[in-house]
Amino acid sequence: MLAGMDLSLWPRVRKLFVDWGYRGLKETASSLGLELEVVARPYAGVRGVWVREGAEVPEIPRERGFxxxxxxxxxxxxxxxxxxxxxxxxxxxxxxxxxxxxxxxxxxxxxxxxxxxxx
Missing domain, CATH: 1.10.287 (Helix Hairpins)
Incomplete structure (x- = not known):
């Protein structure tokens, strides 16, 4: 996606804001001289916590509301x-x-x- 881009068409572009799904493109973006900022929720990817039986379950902070x-x-x-x-x-x-x-x-x-x- 980024590898075939002609960046001379957009000389002022220096930073890309991407969704969580594009976080693997950081190396490609840095090789082109672009900064890649992944915009994601702080708890993205957290589905649960594995704990041993009898151990205390840690509390995962979540924000309420929009x-x-x-x-x-x-x-x-x-x-x-x-x-x-x-x-x-x-x-x-x-x-x-x-x-x-x-x-x-x-x-x-x-x-x-x-x-x-x-x-």
Whole structure:
């Protein structure tokens, strides 16, 4: 995935925020000069604790309620805003350039609404 990327197209990209499933790409990213930050919950991967019979079970701290993950929440929120546009709710376009144009139009719509509210 990263190995075939032409990073000259994105000269300002220095850091990648990835989900827990992409944590194995750290070496590949560092060889390309990129910093990879894995965004995950602090208790990811913890399903239970093995203890000997009769031993005391350690308490695993868990946070209650909704806690948005840093940086990932920004991306999820943006996709939700773009999904409110009828043409961006589903990906029916065959040409990626058309999809890109609709994303630009969707973000333009968001910005115009924000400017109209500010006046």
């Amino acid at each position: 806690k948005p993950l840093p940086k990932r929440w920004v991306v999820e929120r943006t996709f939700a805003w773009l999904g409110r546009n009828r043409r961006l709710a589903k990906d029916y376009e065959e040409n990626p350039g058309v999809s890109e144009a609709w994303v630009y139009l969707g973000t333009l719509r968001l910005l115009v609404r924000r400017l109209a509210r500010a006046v």
